Amino acid sequence: DADVTQTPRNRITKTGxxxxxxxxxxxGHDRMYWYRQDPGLGLRLIYYSFDVKDINKGEIxxxxxxxxxxxxxxxxxxxxxxPNQTALYFCxxxxxxxxxGPIRGMETQYFGPGTRLLVL
Amino acid sequence: xxxxxxTQPGMFVQEKEAVTLDCTYDTSDQSYGLFWYKQPxxxxxxxxxxxxxxxxxxxxxxxxxxxxxxARKSANLVISASQLGDSAMYFCAMREGRFGGGTASxxxxxxxxxxxxxx
Numbered sequence: 001d002a003d004v005t006q007t008p009r010n011r012i013t014k015t016g017x018x019x020x021x022x023x024x025x026x027x028g029h030d031r032m033y034w035y036r037q038d039p040g041l042g043l044r045l046i047y048y049s050f051d052v053k054d055i056n057k058g059e060i061x062x063x064x065x066x067x068x069x070x071x072x073x074x075x076x077x078x079x080x081x082x083p084n085q086t087a088l089y090f091c092x093x094x095x096x097x098x099x100x101g102p103i104r105g106m107e108t109q110y111f112g113p114g115t116r117l118l119v120l
Numbered sequence: 121x122x123x124x125x126x127t128q129p130g131m132f133v134q135e136k137e138a139v140t141l142d143c144t145y146d147t148s149d150q151s152y153g154l155f156w157y158k159q160p161x162x163x164x165x166x167x168x169x170x171x172x173x174x175x176x177x178x179x180x181x182x183x184x185x186x187x188x189x190x191a192r193k194s195a196n197l198v199i200s201a202s203q204l205g206d207s208a209m210y211f212c213a214m215r216e217g218r219f220g221g222g223t224a225s226x227x228x229x230x231x232x233x234x235x236x237x238x239x
Contacts (some may be wrong), residue, residue, distance in 0.1 A: 113163065
């Protein structure tokens with residue numbers, strides 16, 4: 001089974017609808033992230049969470065909200081979807097790095113398979 | 121200014137040849153990490169290789185190596201002996217700041233390079 005799963009994998013919705021994208025992980029990581037990918041723009045960070053009680057906005061959080069229901073679950077909501085939110089959405093997880101100096105290979109982010117969202 | 125720059129929108133390479141994908145970065149932090157991810161046509165993001173700013177040797181992972189030139193702020197990915205399955209988008213990304221710190225987990229991505237391996 002995949003370590004990071006996303007549901008649904010594909011979704012078509014209409015303008016104004018509320019939708020939720022879900023992410024679950026079995027890696028035991030504390031940190032979880034939501035990104036969106038648009039053609040030619042790479043990935044951009046929407047929200048991130050370092051633990052259940054710590055949620056932070058990324059660079060493009062407007063129009064989105066998140067919920068960290070448990071260490072393993074991080075949901076992204078579009079309260080009122082609009083067409084320019086059509087994109088590929090990724091969830092990612094990473095382990096908490098130790099303070100004081102880099103450790104090779106730590107804090108690598110591992111991505112889920114992505115959710116393709118089309119807003120009509 | 122862009123923090124991660126990938127100047128090659130698309131690259132072609134013949135099977136079994138080596139290819140270098142360019143990545144330059146911009147940061148004022150002393151502690152940072154550089155990552156490469158592969159995105160095949162199926163869409164998933166696959167972690168390939170990591171280079172820490174304090175690492176004295178270039179990172180290697182199988183056929184992947186990272187040509188890290190700190191003074192030039194470049195972190196080019198080298199794929200040796202290309203295979204048809206290497207055809208994909210490749211993204212360079214950077215994590216800035218003190219390792220383990222709050223902001224240090226955020227990744228900034230480049231716009232990617234599409235690699236096509238030909239027979």
